Amino acid sequence: MPYPTKRVHFDDYVFNIYEEVYDPAEDTFLFAENLDVKDGLEVLDLGTGCGMLGILAAKRANRVIAVDLNPYAIRCAKENSELNGVRRKIDFIQASLFTTLNANAVFDLILFNAPYLPSVEGEDASWIGHAWAGGTNGRVVVDRFISEVSPHLKPNGKVLLMQSTLTGIEKTLRKFSEQQLKAAVKAEKKLPFFETLTLIEASAGTEKETI
Ligand SMILES: C[S@@+](CC[C@H](N)C(=O)[O-])C[C@H]1O[C@@H](n2cnc3c(N)ncnc32)[C@H](O)[C@@H]1O
Secondary structure, eight states, X not given: OOOEEEEEEETTEEEEEETTSOOXXXXXXXXXXXXXXXXXXXXXXXXXTTSHHHHHHHTTOSEEEEEESOHHHHHXXXXXXXXXXXXXXXXXXXXXXXXXXXXXXXXXXXXXXXXXXXXXXXXXXXXXXHHHBOOTTSOHHXXXXXXXXXXXXXXXXXXXXXXXXXXXXXXXXXXXXXTTOEEEEEEEEEETTTEEEEEEEEEOOOSSSOO
């Protein structure tokens, strides 16, 4: 197991960040600042990394499932859940997206700070590369996620997906719509060099009450 390279704080929470695990960045913090989890929800945190989003969600959620392809991320997130006193509320799974979930596993809220940046062949060869590299158009993982997410949402469930304008926000909104999900931009943050981080919220919206 690699060793922790730094310690990150958010609100009253503390996270050890291991080598080989995504270091929480502006996208993580924009996501965290806009995470409003109500009591009792069932939450899926895909691509959990150091576990920050799942751990914040676990404060009020009934249960969180945290998934990551990267085995070091799973170890790191598990330790951080212990550090922050929410270990018993979170199950950790090393897997790609929904592959190991039961077909009938459904959630109130699905979080994904995705690998969304355009990349060239080989840039996803390391675990850190896997954290950000989204293929030539930056959409390989994002598009797969959107096409597979619907069956895992409760009728009034919601999706929060982070991406960047470098990967085409309109295209993402259209892809959600093709899956009968209503999507809109929930929060944005401008970065230098003509890039804006964009948190997109999508829902089936079949019931009146919202989460
Ligand atoms: C941008 S990082 C976000 C990490 C963390 N959620 C955060 O906000 O700091 C993306 C994470 O997704 C994971 N990941 C990439 N492709 C994945 C896949 N197909 N299935 C599950 N996790 C994946 C990476 O290992 C990485 O931890």
